[in-house]
Amino acid sequence: MTVDLTTKIKGLTFKNPVTVASGTFGTKDEYKDFVDYKKLGAIITKTITVKPRAGNPMPRICETASGMLNAIGLQNKGLEDFLENKIPFFSKMKTPLIVNIAGESAGDFEKLAKALEKEKKVVKAIEVNLSCPNVEGGGTNFMKKRDRILEAIRAVRENAPQVIFAKLSPELGDLLEIAGEVLKAGADGLSIMNTLKGMAVDIHKRTPRLANLTGGLSGPAIKPVALRYVYEVKKKLKAPVIASGGIMTAQDAIEFLIVGADLLAVGTGNFVQPKCTMDLIRGIQEYCREKGIEHLDELRGTLKA
Template sequence: MKIDLTTRIKTLTLKNPITVASGTFGTTDEYAGYVDYKKLGAIITKTITVKPRAGNPMPRICETAAGMLNAIGLQNKGLEDFLEHKIPYFKKLGVPLIVSIAGETTEEFAKLAKAFEGQRDVVNALEINLSCPNVEAGGVNFMKKQERILEAVKAVHDGTRLLTFAKLSPELGDVLAIAEQILKQGVDGLSVINTLRGMAVNIGSRRSKLAKDFGGLSGPAIKPVALRYVYQVKKEFQVPVIASGGISSVKDALEFLIVGADLLAVGTANFVEPAATREILNGIEAFCRRERLKSLDELRGSYKPAEEKGSGCKS
C-alpha cells in the first residue's frame, strides 16, 4: 500500500514532512554520503547573515546529559558567498529549500529578504532566526527586544513573496504572546523551538566547558518542552509549524505529528546518527502501513487532550 506523506504548507507541496534543523546538516553536501537529499521533504540551511561571521572561539560545543550545548555564534560565509557558491548547488539539487536568515539590524533583515526574493526559482521559504546577536544584545530591555523582533519579522515579510516562518525559543519570552504579535506582522508560520540557554562547568578549572559562559541546549533533553510548544501554538493559532527540538527517533517524529507539526526538522540527531532523517522517514512510512493509515493527514493533529475534570495536576 502506498502511503501518502505529502505535506502541504500554503503554496508549498513537499513529498514528506522530513527536513533538517538549521545549522545541523552542514552547508551543502556534507551528509550526501549518508542521506539521499532528494528523499528529504525540504532542506533548511545554516543561518545566513549579510556579512561573513567567524563565529565564537573554540570550544563551542559540549555534550550534556541527553543533549548538547552549542555556542557556534552563527558562523557562516555571508550572503554574497551563499548566493555565489551555495545557491547553484541547491538549484541543481532541486529539493525544496528554506533559507534561514538573521540580521544585526532591521535593515539587514530587509536586505536578506530582498536578496532571496530574487532567488525564487531556488528558494521556497525563509526561516527568520530571531535568536541572533541583535535581539540578544546586552542591556536591551524586554519591550525593546520585542519591538526589534517585530520590526525584523515585518521587514522580512514586507520584503518578499516567499513563505516566511519566524523561529521562536522560550528564551525570547512568553512564546505564545510573542507568537501572537509576530503572526500579526503577516508571517506564514512558526518554527518551534530554537535552543534553550544553558551552561556546563569544568569542575577542575572552574571554567565553562565552552569558550562562552552559556550555550544553546538541544537534543532529547529539550524534546518535552518543544513538543509542548508545538502543541500549544498549533492549538492557539492553527498556522503552519516547523517543529524542532530533540527529534531523534521515529517515535519522537510521530509524537510531533500527533500534536500537529507540519514539518519535522531533525537537528542534533544528525550528529549522533548522520542517517537519522532517512531512518525516521522510513519509520514513519512503516508506522502508517502498520496502522493502515493512507495519509499522514489521518495522524497529524490527532492528539486527544487530557480531560479537564479530576483533582490531579492540571498544568
C-alpha cells in the same frame, strides 16, 4: 499499502515532513555520503547573515546529559558567498530549500529578503532566526525587545514574497504571545523551537566548558518542552509549524505529528546518527502502514486530549 506523506503548507508541497534543522546539516553537500538529499521533504540552511561571521571562540560545543550545548555564534560566510557558491548547488535539486536568516537591524533583514526575493525559484521559504541565544547583537539580546522582532518580520514580509517562518524560543519571553504577534506582523508560520540557554562546568579546571560561558541546549533533553510548545501553538493559533527540539527517532517524529507539527526538523540527531533523517522517513511510513493510515493528515493533530 503505500503511505502518502505529502505535506502542504501555504501553496508549497513537500514530499514528506522530514527536514533538517538550521546549522546542523553543514552548509552545502557535507552529508551527501549519508543522506539522499532528494528524499528529504525540505532542506533548511545554516543561518545566513549579510556579512561573514567568524562565530564564537572554541570550545563551542559540548555534550550534556541527553543533549548538547552549542555556542557556534552564527558562523557563516555571509550573503554574497551564499548567493555565489551555495545557491547554484541547491538550484540543481528539486527538494524545496528554506533559507534561514538573521540580522542585527531591520536594514539587515531587508537586504537579506531583497536578495532572496531574486532567488525565489530556488528559495521556496525563509526561516527568520529571531532566537539564537549565543550571539550578542544579532541574538536574543538584540531580539529581546518585542518591537525589534516585529520590525524584522515586517522587513522580510515587505521585501520577499516567499512563505515566511519565524523561528522562536522561550528565551524570547512568552512564546505563545510572541507567536501570535509575529503572525500578525506577516509571518506565515512558526519554527518551534530554537535552543534553551544553558551552561556546563569542567569540575577539574573549574572553568565553563564553553568559551562563551553559556550556549544553547538541544537534543532529547529539550524534547518535552518543544512538544508542549508545538502543541499549544497549534491549538491556539492553527498556523503552520516547523518543529525542532530533540527529534531523533520515528517515535519522536510521530509524537510531534500527533500534536500537529507540519514539518519535522532534525538537528542534534544529525550529529548522533548522520543518516537519522532517512531512518525517520522509513519509520514514519512503517508506523502509518501498521496503523492503516494512508495519508499523513489522518494522523496529524489527532491528539486525544
